[in-house]
Amino acid sequence: MHPAFSVIFFTAASGAGYGLVALVGLLSAFGRVPQAGWFGFAALAFALALITAGLLSSSFHLGRPERAWRAFSQWRSSWLSREGVIAVLSYAPTGVFGLGWVVFGRTDGWFALAGLMATAMAMLTVWCTAMIYASLKPIHQWHNKWVPANYLSLALLTGALWLNALVHLWGRPDPVVGAIAVAATLLAAWLKESYWRFIDTVPAASTPESATGLGARGTVRVLDAPHTEENYLLKEMGYKVARKHAVKLRRLARLFAFALPLALTLAAFVAPAPLALLAALVAAGSAMLGVLVERWLFFAEARHTVTLYYGARQV
């Protein structure tokens, strides 16, 4: 699949934003984040900025952005529609939660509930985003259970690392937050590795033979494509990344999304304050970069069944 930058940025940024919202909502209910209104403002503003930038960027992907509002209509069947609806709805609990925290300085009671609701809706939004991909049967690399797990865990990972950076920035490092960041990193790494193992080992059901129904006669090969130059289908869905290249990029993703953040987060536990802050910040930035690479690969490694009609031996 063609790795459209707007979509990659959207999922990575909004994922981090929702991850952050989710963690802040959850932890603040348990009083595990600084109670200061300024902190709340910074955390939530940063999260909403990530989310909003992502959402805006995703509309660049639309052929008719001015009609984007129409996308709220099909929530009964379309994951994209659901994602849109929930994304918009999630502003409400997050707003109430933020209002309580920043303006009224309160994170308890109804506001805590709003925080928990924000957590749930943030995660739900990420899940919807993942389900947009996971529901697409023609794309074996997307249509599997690892995809929602990856999306959720990576959102948590980036959210946790940003939260850790924020608490360090606030001068209030918290071992629980640090531990969550470490756990999220390990979980996300394990899920991503499982995903990669899955797409490397489990073949798609569809083949050129099933795509054409000609399998009974033997191997099916393309003699001539319908057009000698690329058409929309190939430009959009025929993107191919060389195996060698993919291996390299996976390494980079591992490094930036998991290895470095893990090491830096651990280092932040023990390092003196200014260095710990730097470590936490770099960990979050590195994870963002890692997720961008991961997301690029998520598209680039995804192979659509339509390519079976254009010479792909497998998808």
Place this chain on the structure above:
Amino acid sequence: MDGSPAAGKSVRKRTLTERLFGGQEQVDTSPKVADEVKYTTCYMCACRCGIKVHLLDGRIRYIEGNRNHPINRGVLCAKGSAGIMQQYSPAKLTKPLRRVGERGAGEFKEIEWDEALGLASEWLGRIRASDPRKLAFFTGRDQSQSLTGWWAAQFGTPNFAAHGGFCSVNMAAAGLYTVGGSFWEFGEPDWERSEYFLMFGVAEDHDSNPIKLGISRLKARGAKFVSVNPVKTGYSAVADEWIGIRPGTDGLFVFALIHELLRADRIDLDFLARYTNAPWLVIRNPGQGDDGLFTRDAEGNPLAWDAKKQAAVNALGVDVSPAIAGEVTLPDGRKAVPVFQLLAERYLDPSYAPDEVAKRCGVPADTIRRIAAELAHAAFAKQIVLDQPWTDWAGRRHDKMIGRPVAMHAMRGISAHSNGFHTCRAIHVLQMLLGAVDTPGSWRYKAPFPRSCPPPGKPGGKTVAANTPLGGMPLGFPLGPEDLLVEADGTPQRIDKAYSWEAPVAAHGLMHMVITNAWKGDPYPIDTLFMYMSNMSWNSAMNTAGTIGMLTDKDPATGEYKIPRIIYSDAYFSEMVAYADLLLPDTTYLERWDCISLLDRPIGSAEGPADSIRQPVIKPDRDVRPFQEVLIDLGARLKLPGLTNPDGTAKYPGGYPDYIANHESKPGIGPLAGWRGEDGESHGTGPANPRQLDKYIEHQCFWHYELPADQLYYKHANRNYLETAKRLGFIDKAEQIVLQLYSEPLQKFRLAARGFGPVQPPDRERARIEANFDPLPIWHMPFEEAAVDNDTFPLHAITQRPMPMYHSWGSQNAWLRQIMSHNRLYMNRRTAASLGIADDDWVWVTSHHNRVKAQVRLMEGVNPNTVWTWNAIGKRAGAWNLAHNAPEAVRAFLLNHVISELLPERNGYRYSNSDPVTGQAAWYDLRVRVEKADAVEAGETAPSFPPLKTPPGLASPPSILRYGADFKSRDAAEEGGK
């Protein structure tokens, strides 16, 4: 289909979301399609299907097939469906052009028509007043040969031909000299009745849609379809059996089939005795001047041996019991044998046994034996008996029509080889042995064929004089050496050397040799090359680079171009345009009158003759004129006899439509056969009808005469049909047309080679004529293969026509070029592996002449000794108003770059790369080697030529096309207005 309008509306309760976000779309299922529908004839290729052009707001909304048209019965091919894009092509020429820079530099200035025509008539007038031969007038893909040929004759030059010489003259000539009709587009399988269809070397054919319609019909009925073709695509892909023969060996394959049929005595002797010259007696008198000629009586009738009377009798008589074997002694003491015996002796020879030819052809002997058995089974075990009485040529009534449901068709896979004439004759002989010519279920003539056999009409031009029309038409059919166009010493009289000893039966000329010969001044220099609708500097040239050089070469002594003047008419900016000194821009096929005449390349079918017209359906938006109109105007300016009245005024002041309706080539015979006579009630022949074109328009632009049921078969011997044909003006006498297994005219040339007769070949030609003018079909190795080292050039290289492209002119079409703008070199997967070549690799294809670079596509369905590509996809950069980096110019290639118009030298002489009998260009004799190109060479083709400059006046190509958007907004506007 349930087509009730209610079904088009969706009725459903609107949900909440629908009310919020708008409901389901209301689809207009009955939009208006056209303000007006005009019928005309397609010319996206030469098949000439009937079309309906839907016009909306003065633009073309849709072109569809005419269901009533006999050729296409409503269907349309890809090209025909892309007519809109041809009409709006930015490659359309817009105004007459005169060269201002060096020839080939593409520097032109626009001039007015008056100046253009004045210039042309000045140039041509000078030639006509001195030596009319100095005008070489060659036309390409046109359909107006009866006009152009007649014009040339009026002008007085023998140097006229159309594209047939490089196209398929082998098929035409072999057919006309053998069965009085031909494959090409003049015959067709009996699609409704055939049980077995054997097709040789056909990719797309002039019968594009009819063949597709036919094959699906045949398959639906469960008949077996066998395709003999080195490549398994298109028709071969849907064949029940594919025979992936090695190119150039079909003759041997056919001989082996004949061998098998003879050996098993599974042949139709009755058919042979009645309808062919099988019983005719051939003189056996080795070393003498009558050897191999037919015995004839005092009236010139051929003789046969009457087994009952035990005497030689007129072979054309009615009550004859002819012997078909056994040597006889004639009253004058000479020995003679029936044709059949010679034939049987020849093909029973063990050298034609399946086991012998199998290796050469690459077809297993068992397959050959099985095909022979299947042919015999289909012809005899599945014999068709129609309850249809008919009367034969002798007036005898038959209750039934007996059919041999085996049909054959062959085209350029046979034709475009130097042994193609004989191979095609071999196929016709095979048909005759099976009794499968124009019988129910077999191959059938398309009216106006059959014609007398060998064909009538000799080439004109023996004598040429200033300001004098030619004594006859330039093209014709020689029946012996005395009909050749040669000087006493054997020097060719025509610029293309047609009808010379190098190509005696060159019934369509040798267009592929004109530029080379004119450049060399061999046999003589010319003054003006006048061409129409032919891309002779590119895809119809052999030796492209050489041809370009010759077109621009100057005589160092005089500084004049070797070909001093070139006048060219094209409708589009083709590669050839750059080489014109004077360019006459033509209209498109939707803008002009045209006449698809029985006198040209008719569109008749086996069910009856047909002709048709094109009418202008859209007005040109440029300063262009129909070429026929221009030719008639030029003729009047030159005061050509047929085009001027005695008082010097133009004979056809109304231009081409005037000519179509009023010209008569013979009294009562004009370009169109329908609705003749003052009252418009005569068909075939009759006085001119000034309202004839209106009649055609009333009848959807075509005329089709349906033959009655008793005339549908055995046309060569069917009295009622022959009388109809005479009445319609197709034949002079309603006489049986006897099919010629043995071709006596060929023997006459051979006797000349042996030293007999007054017209003698130069000594150099004797052996060649002796070998190639065998009166029975022979096979020889294709000349190029025989001349080059086959270890150095181990592969055959051929081309195929892509179904959605018409030669070079498809690439300017925005829709068609999206289908194919890059052609690959297709190779057998195993052959490629043995050469270390992988899919998508770039390779050099090298012949004895040149080399070209191409990208490879591997496949299974191709003969392992053969590589091939799609024809005419490669384009010169800049031509057709395409971007210079268009794939057509950067990646696509022409095999023409490596095909030479001349064979390698032998005994100090280079013959043209042609069939020695007809002069047919031997495109598919090409031998090559294929080598992987260096990595740095990948990605681009070579050779590449400097880009052509865009001539003035052309539209600038849009970067995005939204054709049809207007129709939609019009809908919206109308909706809004309601």
Place this chain on the structure above:
Amino acid sequence: MTSYVSPATGQKQLGLVIDLDTCVGCHACAVNCKEWNTGGHSAPLPDYAPYAADASGVWFNRIHSFEAGEGDDSRTVHFPKSCLHCAEPACVEVCPTGASYKREEDGIVLVNADTCIGCKLCSWACPYGAREFDEDAGVMKKCTLCIDRIYNDNLDEVDRVPACVSTCPASARHFGDLGDPNSTVSRLVAERGGFDLMPELGYKPINKYLPARAARKTAGCTGAPAALEPAGVDGAKGLLRWLDRALSR
């Protein structure tokens, strides 16, 4: 949960049946489709860089060519493909705007160009590559089954079939109601073993493909023997056989 309801059995489901046994790969249907539709319901079908490098455009129907099998036994198959008007069209399900829909009355899958936001998701959801994005207008387009022909009162009855069907020179395309088991097309599918593309994905395409028939190249395939019996005409005495054959003209 979805707003889309699968068609009930027996419900009208218009579609195409494509005969791979006779399709010669001529592209007529593809070009005629383009020609009709560029001025039709989904007008226009734009073309980008139409006279330059990398030309591409919107086509509702495309012709592929495949080879199946090895060596002489391989079969070249020309393979037209347009929207299959699936019974379970995920392209409709994923559409966030409802612009994609399947008509209840005849099963035709359409896009409402007035409400499409051009998110391209439907084209990702279609396994067959039957969706065509109009970059220029920013909306998705696709085969309409010629909805503006098949019910068009301005056309003669015989012409009320999809453009690709009426133009196909090899009669390889058939149009009709595949929801009705007794329709001509349904019977054709039953007789010839018509099949679905990628049945494993469960889209239940309405369009069906008829398989290419097996080659006929074994002895007896037409009823003829493997070789002809010699009649003893070989050699010197061979021609004797024909010497006194009684024939007449």
